[in-house]
Amino acid sequence: MRVLLKVLDGPLAGGVIAVDEGVPVTVGRSRDPGVVAVPDQAMSRLHFVVERSGRSCRIRDLGSSNGTFVNAAQVTDAWLQAGDRILAGDTTFEVAVEAEAAPPPPAPAPPPPAPSRAPPPTHARPPPTRPDPAFAAALEDDDETVRREALWAAAWTGQPWLRGYLRALLANPEPAHRDAMLLLAILGGPEDVELVLAAARALDPGPERFRVLAAFGHPAVVDELLAGIEDEDAAVAAAAGEAFEKLTGAELDRIPAGPEEAPAGADPGDATLRPDPAAAKLFWRDAHDRFFQSSRWCRGLDLSGEIDAATINRLDLQSRLEACVRGRYLGSWSGSPADLERLGGLRP
Amino acid sequence: MARVEAKARTDILAEHFSELAWLWERREAMLFSPAFGPGALAAHDRRMEGHVRGLVVAGEDAVPLLAAAIESDDPATAAAAAYVLLRRGTLAGDRAVLRALTGAEGARLDAIRRAVCMAPIDAIAPELGDLLATGPAPAAAAAAEALAFHGRLDAAAPRLARLRADEDPAVRRAAWRAVALSGAAPVAGGS
Numbered sequence: 001m002r003v004l005l006k007v008l009d010g011p012l013a014g015g016v017i018a019v020d021e022g023v024p025v026t027v028g029r030s031r032d033p034g035v036v037a038v039p040d041q042a043m044s045r046l047h048f049v050v051e052r053s054g055r056s057c058r059i060r061d062l063g064s065s066n067g068t069f070v071n072a073a074q075v076t077d078a079w080l081q082a083g084d085r086i087l088a089g090d091t092t093f094e095v096a097v098e099a100e101a102a103p104p105p106p107a108p109a110p111p112p113p114a115p116s117r118a119p120p121p122t123h124a125r126p127p128p129t130r131p132d133p134a135f136a137a138a139l140e141d142d143d144e145t146v147r148r149e150a151l152w153a154a155a156w157t158g159q160p161w162l163r164g165y166l167r168a169l170l171a172n173p174e175p176a177h178r179d180a181m182l183l184l185a186i187l188g189g190p191e192d193v194e195l196v197l198a199a200a201r202a203l204d205p206g207p208e209r210f211r212v213l214a215a216f217g218h219p220a221v222v223d224e225l226l227a228g229i230e231d232e233d234a235a236v237a238a239a240a241g242e243a244f245e246k247l248t249g250a251e252l253d254r255i256p257a258g259p260e261e262a263p264a265g266a267d268p269g270d271a272t273l274r275p276d277p278a279a280a281k282l283f284w285r286d287a288h289d290r291f292f293q294s295s296r297w298c299r300g301l302d303l304s305g306e307i308d309a310a311t312i313n314r315l316d317l318q319s320r321l322e323a324c325v326r327g328r329y330l331g332s333w334s335g336s337p338a339d340l341e342r343l344g345g346l347r348p
Numbered sequence: 349m350a351r352v353e354a355k356a357r358t359d360i361l362a363e364h365f366s367e368l369a370w371l372w373e374r375r376e377a378m379l380f381s382p383a384f385g386p387g388a389l390a391a392h393d394r395r396m397e398g399h400v401r402g403l404v405v406a407g408e409d410a411v412p413l414l415a416a417a418i419e420s421d422d423p424a425t426a427a428a429a430a431y432v433l434l435r436r437g438t439l440a441g442d443r444a445v446l447r448a449l450t451g452a453e454g455a456r457l458d459a460i461r462r463a464v465c466m467a468p469i470d471a472i473a474p475e476l477g478d479l480l481a482t483g484p485a486p487a488a489a490a491a492a493e494a495l496a497f498h499g500r501l502d503a504a505a506p507r508l509a510r511l512r513a514d515e516d517p518a519v520r521r522a523a524w525r526a527v528a529l530s531g532a533a534p535v536a537g538g539s
Binding site: 132133134135137138141142143145146149150152153155156157159242246312313314315316317318319320321328336337338340341342343344 | 378379380381382383384385386387389390393396397465466496497498499509512513517520521524525527528529530531532533534535536
């Protein structure tokens with residue numbers, strides 16, 4: 001089965017957006033990676049997201065200014081079916097469902113070409129791209145730390161092949177790809193949810209896995225963090241709890257771990273503490289919908305768009321580094337990694 | 349009486365330095381930590397600056413202490429000494445740091461390189477350029493990184509590609525950090 005959003009009118013009339021299983025499609029005016037960009041001034045930067053799960057397809061408004069309408073009724077969250085009409089800004093989409101084996105539908109007649117018009121949106125991932133020759137040997141270096149520095153250098157210097165390279169590498173993730181996982185989590189977009197989740201699962205449950213998930217900041221990873229908080233290993237639970245706090249900004253109570261986890265002869269007052277899973281679940285139950293209105297969070301701040309200095313300075317130092325390298329890669333932050341290290345703090 | 353005063357002064361300087369080295373080590377650990385925010389880092393830096401000024405205003409009285417400390421195998425001690433020597437802005441201090449950077453290895457080289465990154469380098473930038481061009485590979489890579497940190501690295505410098513292909517992984521690592529810090533895409537090449 002294929003689900004398509006056909007663009008009936010508006011600036012991209014004639015375009016088709018494919019909605020793949022498990023890969024949410026975010027539509028809006030933003031040109032951020034992972035967003036199907038529609039140059040419709042009446043749309044919000046992140047207007048709505050469509051997700052397919054099995055034979056079901058769901059649309060959620062992302063807090064847009066002008067609202068999302070399905071068959072003329074304004075919705076914040078609705079199930080879609082074939083033939084539904086979605087109105088966002090001045091653009092109308094029609095939901096089409098096709099059998100997988102069917103040949104592709106004839107493309108709607110394109111409108112007359114207009115020089116200023118962007119190409120019709122598609123949701124196909126760009127093909128993996130090869131690294132620049134100057135980087136190629138370093139990315140295959142026997143020394144893991146050299147590979148790591150080369151990857152980060154590629155990010156700081158905005159290498160256009162980098163995300164394609166990371167996606168191709170992580171199609172078959174291994175623990176040795178931990179640096180690539182972290183970097184894709186930082187640089188990737190909502191279209192990378194499944195890839196990042198699957199890649200992180202190649203790492204043992206613990207600080208590395210949860211660091212990747214928290215760096216990604218997408219609300220879809222939170223279920224994994226909640227499961228980690230309930231892990232019987234207190235160290236795993238602690239790492240998951242810190243990641244949950246990093247993404248959501250929640251401050252979880254710490255409770256004593258079970259008596260079976262205390263070392264023999266340990267003072268009861270020195271009991272290992274772990275994050276309170278009930279508090280985490282309660283927080284998430286109340287905050288879930290708000291967080292699903294965007295695709296990247298850190299400390300409860302929406303980082304899906306461009307970041308400003310005030311926001312950067314509200315982050316912890318690890319998250320600040322991640323936000324700045326992402327901003328630098330995407331062209332929304334013009335600083336240098338040295339700005340994050342020099343004595344006296346970040347330059348204004 | 350004068351001897352007592354001199355002893356007291358030495359003790360005060362040693363206290364300043366000991367505290368600075370400890371704070372330097374702490375700072376390196378907190379720099380990209382999720383447990384601290386920019387405000388905590390700025391407060392930490394102010395605290396360090398107080399000790400740095402205490403050592404800088406001591407003038408020549410602090411030199412024996414710093415000269416011994418820069419030879420230390422403890423990275424934070426060597427780094428703190430190199431940093432204060434550069435902040436003093438004297439020819440002798442600058443030369444001591446360049447000498448240490450040229451001869452150091454491993455963690456001590458990393459520490460002195462970090463100090464050169466954090467300190468003003470106007471007076472030694474030409475020597476760092478020379479080190480990059482003709483120095484031993486570890487020192488050349490450290491010089492490249494320090495120059496890049498200060499926005500003074502010529503990304504087309506012919507030595508850079510060779511450093512990225514050096515047999516020593518620590519050199520290759522430093523050369524790639526220089527790429528990141530420079531923000532300029534590297535030029536392919538090297539042997």
